[in-house]
Amino acid sequence: MSALAQWEERITDFDQIYAEALADAKTQPEALFKKAYEGAVIATSYAEILLNRAIRQYGRQKEIGYPDTAYHLPVILALSGEKVTTLEELIPILNRVRSQVKERYSFDQARLCGEATLYAAEIIEVLHYLDQDEPKPSPWTGFISDPDVRRYGIKLVDWTIPGQAVILGRAKTSEDAAKLVSELMSKGMMIFLSDEIIEQLLEQDMKIGTDYICFPLGNFTQVIHAVNYALRAGVMFGGIPGGERHNQRDYQHRRVRAFVLQLGEFDQVKVAAHMGAVFLGFPVITDQELAEEIPDWYVSHTNYDDLIKFAMELRGIKVTSVDIPIPLNFGPAFEGETIRRADVAVEFGGGRSQSFEVVRMVGIDEVEDEKVEVIGPDIDEFEEGDAVPLGIMVDIYGRKMQEDFESVLERRIHYFVNFAEGLWHVAQRDLAWIRVSKEAKAKGFQFRHFGDILIAKLKSEFPAIVDRVQVRIITDPAVVEENLAVARKIYLKRDDRLRGLTDDAVEDFYSCILCQSFAPNHVCVVTPERVGLCGAVSWLDGKASYEINPSGPNPPIPKGRCLDEERGIWESVDEYVYTTSNRSVDGVCLYTLMEKPMTSCGCFEAIMAIVPEANGIMISTRESSKLMTPVGMTFSTLAGVVGGGNQTPGFMGIGRTYVVSRKFIKADGGIARIIWMPKELKEFLRQDFVERSIEEGLGEDFIDKIADEDVGTEVEEILAFLEEKEHPCFTLDPLM
């Protein structure tokens, strides 16, 4: 094939989306395209020098890769499919992209230069990891590991994170930088930072880092870590096989709503990198005056006042934001914020005081809409660091409200409180533990603001079931005691009801296709006894969601005719899954791992896999992602096997609490099959697990017969342990 033909092949149907932008052949921004060309020359030549130097130093066979990923060099894997593991494999790849850098000044060519620059940056960066010459001390992230990509998967797919902003360069002032990023955070945007903007935000004492969904990547070519994050989303959640360049770009353009904000001056290499973003379907907006623009794709906007609004509109990101009348920043960015003991103004619960929270459905006459009442002393009346009793009582009236939704809404308190900067919330019910930071107190936080947050969020997120809300914040110890009794009665009643909620007892299951925004072929079937694999959607959540929005992501699946009770096969479920998975999955068995197991989007909390030698299964969790497991793979590697909407018998992604469900791989023998799981998971499940063990006749100490990382991660070590403990796995029917 001639070089020209090869080049033309690099332009695909996908590129039609750019056709409108520069329709007039006479007014092409040639100077801009020349810069992109020269930038690509610099980038690819630099990559070549570093690569061949590395080969001379380390040898051709030297292994390379990023830490904690199953996706090799994600840019290369996603776009051209090579699973690079050694230096020498990069030679033909770099040569291929070098050959697509041609001295022709057109938009098509500029994007190819951009693509080549992405490859060059990926190669340069992985060589930095090989040389370890650019360490990334906290809070700088460098390459973002798979677990961190997955960590925010659910927020991406449900649009809690409505898009991604990649900011390069330096804002006019550090104050401006803080303002722009705060605005993005308040909109819930995921943020990637490169170059001096990072120092500007650090100077402003902004909260940035992985916990805040705001990744300070590094400088220069390190911006590629935003790209290899985005491309992994396509492979992980989208299930797009490596090398499907056209489909990957289509996915990026449609589903990863990213844009690039270039602040301050930039050079040729940056222009080439910008074209790399455009190549993936992401527009570039700069605060610099531009002599030449590409409408919709490469534009200038110098005014910071509406820069974020402008950029989000250009990318088609619409956020209906609610004004919450509190003196704190608010958004998902702050959910991961931790407040250390030393920074606490006051705290509630956590063993140092009693606290509780409860949501009640009440009649129309029992609620005064939007009323917040603080009973007891307010924040100013306590010493710093005091532990204070607290009751949060939320009364809701709604024409379509049901008692079943109380727990769904109550659990939202955790998220809503955490979204506020300076507030920290864990656990629930009468174990809730809340901290208010000194910083929040200094900004003027009062206890009534808990109420303001809850009222605003409950009304905006659940408009179909919440008509009126009132909130009582109780800090008077006697009143807390009094109402704690009331709350505990409600918890008990709910637990009774939940016990009755079984797969057999309900008429409908719910599906969850929230993740189809990112994983278009994946369908979750959520039953009362099987929580969604992300752990975030229970059957009740599905039901409430359907009530709120009947055409939303959780349509019910009427159970209808059961084909196999043991393995959990229903005719209607199979039909639904087949249709909704774009005919890629023809059915699913709900209660077995070994046959048509449920697919995964990529958001799973845990992964189970068979260990044939032990005739059992093991479970690994995202929290223990770096831990080697008895199947010879870490969580990250396993995740690469089960994600993307595919069925892989013997492997399955699950929500953590599914382990203690009565329907946990019932057809395969249930929890008796578990032979290994991380200690962390054991502790998390312990109480329920022990109860279930007794119920199954496995004995109270069954949990101690299960191996963990202390026993070992090699099958031989584990087998000896299991035999010594007389684990029942050996007596069960053969799994295979």
Added chain:
Amino acid sequence: MPRYRQTTVGDLKNQAVQRRKITDTKRTADPATMEVLCGELPEGNTTVFDRYASQQPQCSFGLTGVCCRNCIQGPCRITPKNDKGICGAADYTIVARNVARLIAGGTSCHSTHGYHIAETVLKVVDGKTSDYSIKDPEKLHAVCKRLGVSTEGKNDEELAREVTLLAFEDFGGHREEPCRWLDTTITQGRREKFRNCNIAPTSIDRTVVGMLDQTAMGQDSDPVNIIFGGLKTALCDYTGMHIATDLQDILFGTPYPVATEANLGVIDADYVNIATHGHNPTLSEMIVEAALQLKGEAEAAGAKGVKVVGICCTGNELIMRQGVALAANKASQEMAVLTGAVDAMIVDVQCIMPATKALAECFHTQFITTASQVKIPGAQHFDFREEDALETAKTMVRMGIEAYGKRKPELIRIPDVKHAAVAGWSTEALMKLFAGVEPEEPVKALNDAILAGELSGVALFAGCNNLRVTQDESHLSIVKELLKENVLVVATGCSAGAFAKAGLLTPGAYREYGGEGLQRFLDRVHEASPTSTGLPAVFHQGSCVDNTRAADLMVAMAEQLGVDTPKVPFVASAPEAMHEKAVSIGSWCVALGMPVHVGVMPPVEGSPLVYSIVTQVAHDVYGGHFILESDAELAAKQLLDALEYRRWKLDVHRATAEKYDADPAASW
């Protein structure tokens, strides 16, 4: 690219092509030079100022670097219509090749200089000359320690031999390891950076030859590869000149503060005036010795004695070690002759204008060349060899004594302009000064003052005179602005000469020119470690071959701060870069991580790609970059911005490390 708080780095500006006709031939900020220029010239003669004007307008292809003469199909030039040379070379290839060859030229000069010194040392230890000896055993031991040469049981001669043989290996040896004088004088971070970017040279000679090969017709056309090759060559320049400085210190003594005078007024009509011009102290040190010994002969000839004065970097060598007065920097070399009172001008290598000889013919002045690679038709030539150095020196001084009697009194006009000066601020001397405050770790005194905001950083002023601009003007205006803003300034070469001539080296001058912080700092260190000379406003570090003294200072600062060099608030400026040597020095400064201002546009504007690499992208890779700015006011601002940028990042990174309880960021 770095993004300063006040962002003015900007895009390609096209400053080089000045089509305006230069009519003013008296373009100097030096009153002594001006006075001489205002006098009459011998008929039919011109000065460098006239000849610059006559050359206008200069070829814009040459000025912007897009003229290629690397083969004899050419010359080819790049125009909007013809965007490729005959062989197809693009603008970026041609510009990159031309710059790389400039670097090879500069590197050759400094390395030949260094090699010459090494040969001299070897002749000393081999007993082939008795005119030289090892004057600074302390420095010899320090160099041995740095190179890992064991000193136990060895005498100075043995050590000097070992060191010299190692130096020869750096010049022409075949090794796989980087040159020792580079590898042992830089930070670990730089070592890794040079290794990872494949620009650590293993031998100077091999690299320069390789550079000429790489840039020949039909060879490399990848601009990045050529520029990296250029940087590798520039690091050879660093290596060669570091060897030169170290061995010169061993042979002639490490400079310490010494009081003297500067400018044409130092030429004294009552004496036999011997002007030494060029670069290499092996000659000038002998001239000084000969002059001392021949005092009687001069007196017999009617003079009060023999006075040696320095010109250009020979002047800098002598002012540093001997306290010999400095008469002129490069653009004023003819003015020394025009005083009519220079009886002999003895020159060796580099920056010798043939015109100076032509002018000398109109006077009684004896013009004598001494280096086998620098001969001028019509000049007297003595083959200066170390074996009989003093003897040859005496012969040449005697020619001056003889010429003294042939002066034409009507032609004598010595401007009454001179300033007291204190020079001799080797990095060792600076450390001794700082040691009063911080005896254990002297450089900490400097770093602490920067971290506390008392000083805003350190600037190295270096480089030449360039006739494109008014002589000395931008050196002076930029340095004054920086001193006012509390920058500690070190200087070398003709830049240092400009400061000496203008009184910035005068004891106590820092009180006149320095900002409050700088004054406070210098008062403090001087009180703790007093000198007999007093402190100047600018600290003279030597000739242009001594620029690694400043690099050593920066490396010491980096080590003490626990960072790599690109994070140190340290900048360099060459307001009037002219020589190929300036291109190679500037390039290694960038590779070492300095922002480097150049006040006259080098021939890079013809390629936006090369311009972008040297002014922007270089920062991302190496931490240093060029600031190409011909406006002195803007240049001063950018240098201050560059320092502010570094202090800002350093502060943020240190605070962040504390807050996150992590290592400080390594990035710059």
